[in-house]
Amino acid sequence: MAELTQLQTLLDRSAELDAADALAAFRSRFHIPTVDGRPALYFCGNSLGLQPKGTHDEVLQELADWQRLGVEGHFHAQSPWFSAHRTVTNAMARVVGALPHEVVMMNSLTVNLHLMLVSFYRPTAERFRILLAGHEFPSDRYALETHVRSMGLDPTETLLELHPHPGSHTLTTEQILAAIDDVGTSLALVMFSGVHYYTGQYFNIPAITQAAHRVGAVAGFDLAHAAGNVNLHLHDWGVDFAVWCTYKYLNAGPGGVGGTFVHERHGNNADLPRYGGWWGNAEATRFTMDHAFVPTAGADGWQLSNAPILPLAALRASLAVFDEAGMDAIGTKREALTSYLVDVLDAVLTGVGGVHIITPRNAAERGAQISLSFDHDGKAVFDALRLRGVVADWRTPSVIRLAPAPLYNTFADVAALGKQLHAVVAKEVS
Ligand SMILES: Cc1ncc(COP(=O)(O)O)c(C=O)c1O
Incomplete structure (x- = not known):
């Protein structure tokens, strides 16, 4: 295992990396959960992303509109419910590199x-x-x-x-x-x-x-x-x-509305077999209550049901943050953050047997996740980390997944994780 002084030099670099981080200010846009009264070392954005501070007001606006307007909210809410699914398509399309009519947010x-x-x-x-x-x-x-x-x-x-x-x-x-x-x-x-x-x-x-x-x-x-x-x-x-789904890196909340992309060369093909529902029917005839299904153009034509307004509001709040940050900056930080995490893990695990990074070491071949595989004692390490304020996840049979999310994780988080892991492996890995 690395000597603490050698490891400390690497961990100390986190301050300079955070100072140079173009996205550093975005952390304050999120609620960071606490463990025992202290901010968690949250490395679980690949499972459930954190809540943007803007989500609260965006969701409450829908509840207020419902309170005030009842059914009239379909056309007179701040974001009219009739077309609510379209309020997120442009921003979502930018995130996945699609044309707006190729994306629809629906179901799960x-x-x-x-x-x-x-x-x-x-x-x-x-x-x-x-x-x-x-x-x-x-x-x-x-x-x-x-x-x-x-x-x-x-x-x-x-x-x-x-x-x-x-x-x-x-x-x-x-x-x-x-x-x-x-x-x-x-x-x-x-x-x-x-x-x-x-x-x-x-x-x-x-x-x-x-x-x-x-x-x-x-x-x-x-x-x-x-x-x-x-x-x-x-x-x-x-x-x-x-x-x-939108509840992981997209931070749209538990059970968030799902996303679908249909390339435009298929989107207008009304002959493609599909399961239909009224919300996928052409808007002009959606309320005529006819019985012939005429799919609306593009990915919207795969909708079945009227849109889930509260999850869409949460997604709208989250995508506003993505629009501000931009996927290019998120990608740059993701590479830097995961590379630093790999360096820290390598240093902590020097001389420790039976623990391997199974995620590609080439930053271009991975997302914001590093998976540590254990030949033995992995679950004990995971449990001990949890007691020390690290929120990650355990995936059977043998992996701890660590996901530093560029929008809210810092290099200091990675350094603190390294310090906790150093203490834990000394005790738990035989
Ligand atoms: C890779 C992958 N596919 C599918 C799912 C299932 O998603 P849902 O429950 O939203 O259908 C998950 C959930 O974590 C997942 O990680």
Whole structure:
């Protein structure tokens, strides 16, 4: 383990890094939770992002409008409820690199994934396979498996999970592209995450999309850990569809409204099969109560129900912060913050056996998360860190995920985490 003086020199650098941080002022825009009366060392923005201070007033405004206006709020609220979903599309589109009509905020991630599968997974006898990363987030796996089953197909023949080479924790881009080529004409859909929830690996979305298209397959992405985290260009990359949640890096609150991207080359295709609902029907005839479904243009045409006003208000408040900060500045700080965290972890773990960073060391291949894998004693380390005010998360079987979020985490947070981890591993790792 590193000598404290050597480690201290590295930890002391945090002051100069914070002083040079262009986003430093943004921390004051968030409520920082406390542990035992002191601000938490919060490294869990990949699970639940913190509350922007603007959220309170934005949500209360909706409650006030409801109180004051009742049903009239649909047209006379400060943000009229009838078109509330559109109040967030421009800002959300900027975050994911889309055109506004390619984005709609609705439902939740897993629901949206099923809706996208209805439209974009159209298996035939020859082309029916789905390629995904191994050890993917369970909800995606469940969605794919049950969806495939509901179409009368056998998931064991349909779902192809790609695992890292022995001894490695992450997939290489070459490996993914080769797998796509191998499956070739039987591949219907490549369904990958943008950033893998367990390892923090940021996959090469444009290369995967191009490879999928080359063999005639559709490319869809789960951006739960990518939206608001890494710089995305979904439109330019030609991604077919994507889904994400907003309660992680997007700070829109627990159970926040989900997001969906449908590339414009599909958005106006009324012939695409889809599950319909009245809010996806053309606005002009939405209230005529006709019985013929005419989808509205763009991603909005995939809506089912009237929009969730309170979650949308929370998202609006959060996206205002993203608009001010900009994804470029967030990306620059993310790289600096995670690189500093890797240096600190390396120093703390020098000479400590059985603990490995499994996230790519190349900053361009990761999001704002570093995953530490333990051969043993990991849960004890995690529990001890929690008692010392570190809020991170434990993912079975063996990983502590540490996510420094550029909008509110500081380099001093990382240094303080390093100090606590140094104390804990001395006791807990045998
Ligand atoms: C990668 C990934 N996919 C899917 C989900 C499920 O999201 P939801 O509960 O919003 O459907 C999560 C939730 O954490 C996730 O991390």
